[in-house]
Amino acid sequence: EIVLTQSPGTLSLSPGERATLSCRASQSVSNNYLAWYQQNPGQAPRLLIYGASNRATGIPDRFSGSGSGTDFTLTISRLEPEDFTVYYCQQYISSPRTFGQGTKVEIK
Amino acid sequence: EVQLLESGGGLVQPGGSLRLSCAASGFTFSSYPMGWVRQAPGKGLQWVSSISDTGGGTYYADSVKGRFTVSRDNSKNTLYLQMNSLRAEDTAVYYCVKFTNVGGWYEDYWGQGTLVTVSS
DSSP states (O other), X not given: OOOEEEEOSEEEEOTTSOEEEEEEESSOOGGGOEEXXXXXXXXXXXXXXXXXXXXXXTOOTTEEEEEETTEEEEEESSOOGGGXXXXXXXXXXXXSOEEOOOEEEEEO | OOEEEEEOOEEEOTTXXXXXXXXXXXXXXXXXXXXXXXXXXXXXXXXXXXXXXXSOOEEEOTTXXXXXXXXXXXXXXXXXXXXXXXXXXXXXXXXXXXXXXXSSEEEEEEOOOEEEEEOO
């Protein structure tokens, strides 16, 4: 099973700042089969990024994904008020498909 | 617009059973694999089960294998999850998910979830 470790656990930033979220895999994620999801409290997760760097439909361009192999990054270029929430990475190259434990982006 | 509407959650005693349903609309249901992902209270996300577009292939997390059964009725655009021998650790919000394939199969749409509580 591929274990995904997200860091930091909590990121404290101000609106307008840049957020950099990390996701490290215990084994190589081939073909960059890695996704990022955003989850607001009490709501379902929303797909942000697939294939490590492809934005999903309707996702603002301030969200970008990068990385390969075992190290992946989600970057939010300028934080908007609605971006302060929880983010999860997920690998879908091997079974079982697994998620990271999440990073919470909070207002500083 | 893709819509996934789960139902069937509730309070059940340990060892009991429950069947979840997910009514899908806004896409050609029979063309896409579907699945279930759960989230225990205050915890992260865990994949539970997936099913192929025809229903001929089913897949389970080790933690539910032998207790849960996923199925679908393509004539009714509905996905099911039969949960037997429920345990306290199965307590979670269960999300119905639709898969898509743009280089690998990943979840592109999620329902709002239904809460399953296993407690005496």
